[in-house]
Amino acid sequence: MASIEQARAALAPHGALASQTAAEHWRGDIPLPPVIATFYEQIGPLGEWINERVGHAGLEVPNVGNPFSIPPLARLWQLQAGYRWHGITGERIADWPDHWLVVADQGADPFIFDLRTGAIQFARHGAGTWQDDEPIFADIFQMAACLGTIGQFVDEAGDELLLDDDSVDPAQRARLVKRLAPLLGDTATAEAILDDFGW
Structure with a gap:
């Protein structure tokens, strides 16, 4: 697994990082999971400042296709729109599991934190119903370090x-x-992840 330091070093070139606390920035209807709170306190992806209405944009991390997007904590709950609830009506989406929290995306394909295990899944739109799959990352720190x-x-x-x-x-x-394998534990996992991301 990747450390907090590895995750911070990997994300730092992609935009501003600053500590963000749940008490000040979390807007969710559910308690912020402790490991997500630690991620934002210790790494704190902010990205560039847009304006007073929008705030910080979050990090846009380059990829061969769509970039990876990691929101600031103040916008994390808003990222659930379209997954947990309908983005226009606000109606709860029945097939979205309660134990899922979107923590990043790639072109609206979500990276999903499992509140039960702490692992991260990656799902693609258009694949049918949302369902539990094998995790792609052990935790949010490994995800951040790899992305x-x-x-x-x-x-x-x-x-x-x-x-x-x-x-x-x-x-x-x-x-x-070769660069990803030490973060993931082996070459085969690194190969599979790059396949998932269109490499």
């Missing part, structure tokens, strides 16, 4: 990342697998 590392790699690789047909250069992918 941040992917973003750093994309920035570093620049024009070398993609081939002429816009597919990922296999040599670049292999380099990224």
